[in-house]
Every structure is written in C-alpha cells, then in structure tokens.
Amino acid sequence: MTHRRLRCAVPAVLWVVWVVFSAAAAVSAQTRTVTDPVGRTVRIPEEPRRVITLAPSLTEMVFALGAGHRVVGVSRYSNFPPQVQDLPKVGSYVQPDVEKIVALTPDLCLAVKDGNPREVVEKLERLGIAVYAVNPKNLQEVMETLTALGDVLQAQEEARKVRDRMERRLEEVDRRLRGVERRPRVFFQIGVTPIVSVGTETFAQELIHRAGGVNVAAGPEPYPRFSVEQVLALRPDVIVVSSMEREQVFETVRAEWMRWRGIPAVAFERIHLVPSDLFDRPGPRLADGLELLARILHPERFHGGF
Structure with a gap:
C-alpha cells in the first residue's frame, strides 16, 4: 500500500472505530x-418502546398504567382491555413461543416467575432481549408491582394514581364490612370435573377473607380437589363458581348442586357465578373481584352500591 493510500485509510479506520464506540456509548446511555x-439484576431500556407481556395479568397492568401503546405482543389468554384481542399472541402463559417473541423485536419482555418457564426467560436473555420478572402473591404485592412497573415504563405518576384508586376501593370495602359478626362459609369452585377449590395461598382466599367470608377449603394445598360428599360435609353457606365460560358452564354446575338440598348454600339458593379473571389475575381488577364478592356475601351492607 502506498503512503498516500495509507494516509487515506487511517482516517477511515478511525472514523469507523469512533462510530462503533459512539453507538455503544449511546446504547449504554439509553439503558439502565x-x-x-424477584431479585434479579437486569439491564433494561431507559424507556421501553416495544414491550411483550408474557401473562394476562401483566397485560392488564401495563394498560392500566397508560402504556398499552407500547405493547407489541401478549400471551394467548390476554383478553382485557378489549383492544388487546387484536395484538399478536406469543404463546400461552406456560409455553411462550420464543420464535414469535423474537420476530416482534421487543426491547423488553415482562414475565412472571411462578408461571413463565425459567428456561424461556434465560433463552430470551441469551438472545439479547431484556426480561423483567415479577411475582406478586397478595394484594399488597400487586400494588408494589404496579409501582415497580411504573418505574420500568417511566409511568410513575400513573402508577401512583392506579395504586391510590385501588387502595381506596379496598379500604371502602373494609369500611362497609366493619363490625360484621357472621362470616358466611364459602366454597369457591374453580373446577367442574373434578371439583376443584382454592386453598390458603391464593388470591381468592385473600379476597374471601377480606370480603367477610370463611374459605371452607382453606389449607396448604393451593387447589384442592373434592368429591360431592366432601362438599356436603363442609356445609358451605355460599357456593361461588368461578369460570371463564360464564353462563354455559354455570347453569350446568348450578343444576348439579341444586340436587343437594342439604347444603345451606343450595337450600337458600346462594349459588353465584363470578368471572375467574377477577380472582386469579394479580392486577387492578382484583378490586372488582373484592367488591363483587363482598356484595354476594353481605348484600345488606351494599344497598347503595359503591
């Protein structure tokens, strides 16, 4: 190479090096x-713009925070708010589709520790996709998660408003139930064949207790199974059927229970249908679930509605 060509090449090389380092610095400045x-140290975009939610509860939270316009993909059973139905689906809660996720070029995936497979999270991270995981176990942790997601999405003020509204609604239920002496015995049914209820470490259990009821299926098993005879022995005052299928399944279940007049809930016709996603999705709509259940268990305290 001649000296003249070398003199021309050196500035060009230096320019390329400068561009590379400048780009790297810019990327670094745009992440934190x-x-x-769940205690993981993760590097995320300063302001995520292409978000994928790997659980319906996370979809609801992001939209509640006013950041729904950033969501480019959701898990299969995400159905609220209604506009998410048109978004690309990236597999189910327990089986996310990595190829579909990658094809949507997200800059952030939001995951749930107890539900989304760890190997999927690790694979996404190896592919250079940031994954931020949450794992709320009760109402208080749901509100803490809203605050955390507000920080991640640069939606701190909206997170504060959503959390404040949720807290006010929970406190209003507490106020109306203050002094309640009799707590109805509740059988909360989430499965039909076999009959499945909810144990102590569930959101439904917390809502039953806070709504002024007693969960007759409380115990260490999260989702215990029962025979009809076992439910008869528990003698619940109220049977609450939680279903995604709404009226279709409810009428079948109700007709089955109505055969057993020895159950107080049947004798006094206190069998109720509730939407499952108000009781098993850790998000702002748990407040809806609490209000609904409180009205079912203690209608005398809610004549004027909320």
Missing part, C-alpha cells in the same frame, strides 16, 4: 440496570 421484584 435495575433489580426486579
């Missing part, structure tokens, strides 16, 4: 390192 609620 945070600790997610």
Whole structure:
C-alpha cells in the first residue's frame, strides 16, 4: 500500500472505530440496570418502546398504567382491555413461543416467575432481549408491582394514581364490612370435573377473607380437589363458581348442586357465578373481584352500591 493510500485509510479506520464506540456509548446511555421484584439484576431500556407481556395479568397492568401503546405482543389468554384481542399472541402463559417473541423485536419482555418457564426467560436473555420478572402473591404485592412497573415504563405518576384508586376501593370495602359478626362459609369452585377449590395461598382466599367470608377449603394445598360428599360435609353457606365460560358452564354446575338440598348454600339458593379473571389475575381488577364478592356475601351492607 502506498503512503498516500495509507494516509487515506487511517482516517477511515478511525472514523469507523469512533462510530462503533459512539453507538455503544449511546446504547449504554439509553439503558439502565435495575433489580426486579424477584431479585434479579437486569439491564433494561431507559424507556421501553416495544414491550411483550408474557401473562394476562401483566397485560392488564401495563394498560392500566397508560402504556398499552407500547405493547407489541401478549400471551394467548390476554383478553382485557378489549383492544388487546387484536395484538399478536406469543404463546400461552406456560409455553411462550420464543420464535414469535423474537420476530416482534421487543426491547423488553415482562414475565412472571411462578408461571413463565425459567428456561424461556434465560433463552430470551441469551438472545439479547431484556426480561423483567415479577411475582406478586397478595394484594399488597400487586400494588408494589404496579409501582415497580411504573418505574420500568417511566409511568410513575400513573402508577401512583392506579395504586391510590385501588387502595381506596379496598379500604371502602373494609369500611362497609366493619363490625360484621357472621362470616358466611364459602366454597369457591374453580373446577367442574373434578371439583376443584382454592386453598390458603391464593388470591381468592385473600379476597374471601377480606370480603367477610370463611374459605371452607382453606389449607396448604393451593387447589384442592373434592368429591360431592366432601362438599356436603363442609356445609358451605355460599357456593361461588368461578369460570371463564360464564353462563354455559354455570347453569350446568348450578343444576348439579341444586340436587343437594342439604347444603345451606343450595337450600337458600346462594349459588353465584363470578368471572375467574377477577380472582386469579394479580392486577387492578382484583378490586372488582373484592367488591363483587363482598356484595354476594353481605348484600345488606351494599344497598347503595359503591
């Protein structure tokens, strides 16, 4: 190479090096390192613009925070708010589709520790996709998760408003139930064949207790199974059927229970249908579930509605 060509090449090489380092610096400046609620140190975009939610509860939270316009993909059973139905689906809660996720070029995936497979999260991270995980177990942790997601999405003020509204609604239920002496015995049915209820470590259990009821299926098993005879022995005052199928399944279940007049809930016709996603999705709509259940268990305290 002649000296003249060398003199021309050196500035060109230096320019390329400068561009590369400048780009790297820009990327670095646009990201930040945070600790997610499950204790993982993760590097996330300063302001995520292409978000994928790997659980219906996360979809609801992001939209509640006013950041729904950033969501480019959701898990299969995400159905609220209604506009999410038109978004690309990236597999189910327990089986996310990595190829579909990658094809949507997200800059952030939101995951749930107890539900989304760990190997999927690790694979996404190896592919250079940031994954921020949460794992709320009760109402208080749901509100803490809203605050955390507000920080991640640069929606802190909206997170504060959503959390404040949720807290006010919970406190209003507490106020109306203050002084309640009799707590109805509740059988909360989430499965038909076999009959499945909810144990102590569930959102439904917390809502039953806070709504002024007693969960007759409380115990260490999260989702215990029962025979009809076992439910008869428990003698619930109220049977609550939680279903995604609404009226279709409810009428079948109700007709089955109506055969057993020895159950107080049947004798006094206190069998109720509730939407399952108000009781098993950790998000703002748990407040809806609590209000609904409180009205079912203690209608005398809610004549004027909320």
